[in-house]
Amino acid sequence: MLDIAEELNRWVEQGRDFAVATVVAVGGSAPRRPGAALAVDADGTAIGSVSGGCVEGAVYELCRQALEDGEAVLERFGYSDDDAFAVGLTCGGIIDILVTPVRVGDPVRPVIAAGLKAAASGEAAALARIVSGPTHLVGRALLVRADGSYDNGSHDGGCYGDGSRGGGSYDSGSYRGGFGAHPELDRTVAAEAGAFLDAGRTGTLEIGEQGSRCGAPLTVLVESSVPAPRMIVFGAIDFASALVRVGKFLNYHVTVCDARPVFATRARFPEADEIVVEWPHRYLERTEVDARTVLCVLTHDAKFDVPLLQLALRLPVAYVGAMGSRRTHLDRNDRLREVGVTELELARLRSPIGLDLGARTPEETALSIAAEIVADRRGGSGVSLTGAHTPIHHDVASAPVGRIGSVA
Incomplete structure (x- = not known):
């Protein structure tokens, strides 16, 4: 109701x-x-x-x-x-x-x-x-x-x-x-x-x-x-603008954070709930997150990514994804290991971010990221339903009608 x-x-x-x-x-x-x-x-x-x-x-x-x-x-x-x-x-x-x-x-x-x-x-x-x-x-x-x-x-x-x-x-x-x-x-x-x-x-x-x-x-x-879950998008780039729109469509409270004031502006992100001009890891240190929060790192710049992901991968959040090529991903992982990030923590990182949709445009890329977030939340596989024998709905298993049960 x-x-x-x-x-x-x-x-x-x-x-x-x-x-x-x-x-x-x-x-x-x-x-x-x-x-x-x-x-x-x-x-x-x-x-x-x-x-x-x-x-x-x-x-x-x-x-x-x-x-x-x-x-x-x-x-x-x-x-x-x-x-x-x-x-x-x-x-x-x-x-x-x-x-x-x-x-x-x-x-x-x-x-x-x-x-x-x-x-x-x-x-x-x-x-x-x-x-x-x-x-x-x-x-x-x-x-x-x-x-x-x-x-x-x-x-x-x-x-x-x-x-x-x-x-x-x-x-x-x-x-x-x-x-x-x-x-x-x-x-x-x-x-x-x-x-x-x-x-x-x-x-x-x-x-x-x-x-x-x-x-x-x-x-x-x-x-x-409960209040809307948070989506924090780090990196005020054109892909972020599209992701903000998709995040709002999915009923997230969306924050955009970037250390560069020329890019992190209301004109560029009119639909964002909040725009923060600050070094990403410093903002993440002081802001409130919970088990429903999703973190999308679109900066693909080591000086931003490494300290941010070092912190993010140790937080009890729902999703951590980072943009970049496969070469960027491997290099970033090496840098993260050098600062003490464990293999177990690295296993939480969704990188390269998003599902394989063959996306090219910012809007298509935002869709692939959102699809991965939903699949991660609901336990979906991300494969085509056509010809598949997997359940359509992957929510936390509900008990039979009339028995104790709960859903997320």
Whole structure:
């Protein structure tokens, strides 16, 4: 649901009633991953997608029904061998979809509204929703923030948490906030959701109704909203300009860094989020990176490359690639060994950067670099799908529908 947070946040601000259908889990081949959503408002306007078109019509009707009766429902869709025209996934997969009404006055609306607002503003937050279990709990939600606090979305005394994962309060002997069930359930789900948030993951977990492995089992969907991952492009050259455009298309926060002020200008890189005039290795020393950050070294100049890569290859980032010919690559590796870079560290370096597409132009080269980044992230081989027998989707393996699983 958080993948369409900006549009849904506007609906909330406009006071619209709507229902949202969210992919909870997938089995086999399926076009969308957990967290993908389709929403329908009271006027019949629809946004988003849960299947790329296979079951959208049926899910649309489920949303309309949820708006009428106010009931959350979990529905499974799969391939039908008996009737080629039956509602199902022609790709052969199975998806579970949670449909939740979000009407003015519904108890779940405040927490969903808070989650949508957080996601739309770029705040790190995780939205946990009960997707299966006791009927009275299905569809209930809990919002977990980056500082570990969690709340039920209201701002009139309904916020809970003491800055650690596992807040909550009692009032006159009855628990307020969260799922409205056992307080330990809130604390346990908040701790689990915090771990999902730290990793930027969306997926499901199973837990007992009282917050342990005991009691009636619940399945909880945790959707993480995190700031856009960073792409840092070192070297303000024409290839960098094309890579910035592709990086923005892939929803990265893109920084261009070069020590030469005549090249690192806003005029040359109008689409970059940030332009830094500084020696690359010095900037990398002081800037924040994480496990989703990609570093693209396009300088192919030893005085920039060697100190930069010496540092970059020791950082816990997702990808490090460097431009240059094969001769440049071999020479650069020798220089890196001379300054103490190990063979294990060198093995992390993608050089020459990009996949073999036969690219010539800056735009084609940017495409080959982006393709390698995606393949590296998703575990793809980079080979043509035509005639291949490899899976089309290479995400972190999802558990079968109904079991514990998560995806990146």
